[in-house]
Amino acid sequence: METLIRFSTDELGLEAFKPKSRSIDNLPRISSSTEQLFALCGIESRQNLNSSIHKFLHVRIKAGRHIYLSNDKCEMIYLVYSGFLKSTWADTNGNEKVLSFPMKGEMVGLDGIAHGKFANSLKALTDSELIAIPLQFCKGQNIESEIFRNHMISVMSQQLVNEQKSSFIISSLPVDAKVAKFLLSLSFKFKSLGYSEKSFLLRMSREEIGSYLGVSLETVSRTISGLCTIGVLKKNNRSIEIMNFDALKKLKRLPMGVTYKATVRSKKARNPKAHRAVEPEKPPT
Amino acid sequence: METLIRFSTDELGLEAFKPKSRSIDNLPRISSSTEQLFALCGIESRQNLNSSIHKFLHVRIKAGRHIYLSNDKCEMIYLVYSGFLKSTWADTNGNEKVLSFPMKGEMVGLDGIAHGKFANSLKALTDSELIAIPLQFCKGQNIESEIFRNHMISVMSQQLVNEQKSSFIISSLPVDAKVAKFLLSLSFKFKSLGYSEKSFLLRMSREEIGSYLGVSLETVSRTISGLCTIGVLKKNNRSIEIMNFDALKKLKRLPMGVTYKATVRSKKARNPKAHRAVEPEKPPT
DNA sequence: CGCATAGTTGAGGAGACTCAATGGGCGTGG
DNA sequence: CCACGCCCATTGAGTCTCCTCAACTATGCG
Structure with a gap:
């Protein structure tokens, strides 16, 4: 790698x-x-x-x-x-x-x-x-x-x-984090190859991403859309631009559904949508 | 192997x-x-x-x-x-x-x-x-x-x-099938080692099984109990006896939630609990 | 210029999760 | 030897995530 x-x-x-x-x-x-x-x-x-x-x-x-x-x-x-x-x-x-x-x-x-x-x-x-x-x-x-x-x-x-x-x-993270991790790992790979880590083209369909991550294609689509809504991403079909790396990185380490022995189970998890996304960070304007 | x-x-x-x-x-x-x-x-x-x-x-x-x-x-x-x-x-x-x-x-x-x-x-x-x-x-x-x-x-x-x-x-099968596959693979391993493939002792906790399969420990417990109910399994704490290999094997290849490109999505899937278990096979009395 | 494929979005439901309470086994200590 | 406590497993209730189905739109190809 x-x-x-x-x-x-x-x-x-x-x-x-x-x-x-x-x-x-x-x-x-x-x-x-x-x-x-x-x-x-x-x-x-x-x-x-x-x-x-x-x-x-x-x-x-x-x-x-x-x-x-x-x-x-x-x-x-x-x-x-x-x-x-x-x-x-x-x-x-x-x-x-x-x-x-x-x-x-x-x-x-x-x-x-x-x-x-x-x-x-x-x-x-x-x-x-x-x-x-x-x-x-x-x-x-x-x-x-x-x-x-x-x-x-x-x-x-x-x-x-x-x-x-x-x-x-695949087995432990909620969709948001899965997608975030996926995009970040792609970004990292592109960077390693000397290309932009910020904007790139997905070469695979939503269905393929879904299969890779173990979720449905609709869910992938929704998640990416969601990330756009909160300003972390911009997308145009298969082209992706990462607007906020930190948010994406934070997202990737958020709570989880299935985690084995979560050391301290954050009580915030009770708050619905607590892990749904990062704090919208004062949505752009 | x-x-x-x-x-x-x-x-x-x-x-x-x-x-x-x-x-x-x-x-x-x-x-x-x-x-x-x-x-x-x-x-x-x-x-x-x-x-x-x-x-x-x-x-x-x-x-x-x-x-x-x-x-x-x-x-x-x-x-x-x-x-x-x-x-x-x-x-x-x-x-x-x-x-x-x-x-x-x-x-x-x-x-x-x-x-x-x-x-x-x-x-x-x-x-x-x-x-x-x-x-x-x-x-x-x-x-x-x-x-x-x-x-x-x-x-x-x-x-x-x-x-x-x-x-x-982990990513494509419903819990029932996950657990079934898990038990079958254990059974197979034991057999390879010269031990009984039919009855054996689980050396790991429900939590560990759950972590391995990407589900919660309660779900593991419920699923095993369910398999006992329909007569496929007998259990006593961590000791397991497989009563019906065929049922278990059939179970493992049942429909799935997340499948990517399920060739023909069985319409039976609409029937709730269709994959919950094999046909109870005239439950023992 | 349509047809086909890919992506988006909505509605509704089902599976699996979380929390919580109970019960069984087993080791330890009184 | 029994009682206590701890850990593990079971079971129930309620809820949420994510899936499925479906309709619609955008994009690309012939």
Whole structure:
């Protein structure tokens, strides 16, 4: 997460508010060297690598298409090079849940390693480009493989923690806080990638947000509208502008319905709507 | 999960219904060899290992005590040798959420690898014994370390998937189904370990179950009581007997509140309490 | 220029939460 | 050995959040 590096930042990633234009210097590569791969991963290596041995192919994928589906054989894992993705899991009844929205620099497909086939599906929300990393490489005995493997272990560990965090959010916070946290985490990611943390475009539908957060799409819509009403946000369809970070951050740590062992259960919680929103802060005018 | 092996099954694990008695042949070891470690992990290796090089110390821990706390330095990961544990995560406000209930054969502490300190806390629900695996060993260059590392990667991948599954359960299913799934997964685990899948003792409180499932403790209690009423379960405090596996399994796949893109939203859902329980099946008399 | 998809908003209801009181088990101490 | 107290579990009553259904609007695409 923090290991994301500012690597040719403007390359792609968010073409944010100028969709579909692609200037000539933004042309994607066909393949990356080990060094390039490592740089994008955020691996700092003091070893002198034999950069020419391995070439990692880039995979381009159109918006709306799947990179892989659940149960597909897993022979590669991927590093997001550009674009916005969506990872989902489906139960046996075909009910889908969105698990994450991978962006540039993130590794995807790690769920496929255990059994040699993917547990999740991965879909492109925008035209995207991924670097394919053969499992073979991950398992290799050479120095590059070993360095990468160590990194991979670290990433998996981190992903585990992230899953747990979002599990907490999903199960313990009221909608307002869920949405606030979601927007803040997006904002943080954008910032890490060198884009505006203040205004950005949601690449996913309300329904997808809802699925991710474990609430209905209407509730997501209402919550975002509510945040606009109290002046914390401005929205225009999928474009979001954060007007008041502090309020949003405060919101995210407000009481909860379901919390286990709430240390001191705030008596203010009795006051209806106490956690519904931050103090309107003297609504603008 | 499926890789759990039947390794000296009766050793400890569940002393189930005869608490606090410990027969002489149940005495825990002080340390394990690589082979023993691998066996408990479920690693099958055709290589001839130098079993005597590494010794893995066992850590014994009393019920109610912590093995590690969030932010503790992570120098070891652990393999559960016996007993029942609880892993929790706490946000900055001190609100805890239960993440898992590790049992024999499960690896814990993998969340600590990324940053060298644990993200979660681990507590013993019963007297337990863990095998400590130094990170040093995990990172080693010898053949034993490499085999173990591969296994560890696989385990992490699997844990990632499991997290995602339970995230789905938490966010998408009604309480009844949550509890049903929970009990079934416990039952399955017990069976894997060679114990009764039909009747067992819950080692955790209603509150802990609630935290794990993202519902209140009262709701857990009510749901379990409800399952008893319709004859699917028998309970006596923390001891559970499953009377009707099919009903429980059916229950777990019933409609849901929050489902994202429910393929065909069953119209029966309009019927109040449609998912409240399975058909009472002509309640016993 | 409509049709389809996505988003908004309202009304009403159901599930699950909170608060509160009761009862059972178990350990401790008189 | 019983009594007391503590913790956990159960159950009830009332309420609130969030869901569902539904109608309407905006946006984008052919």
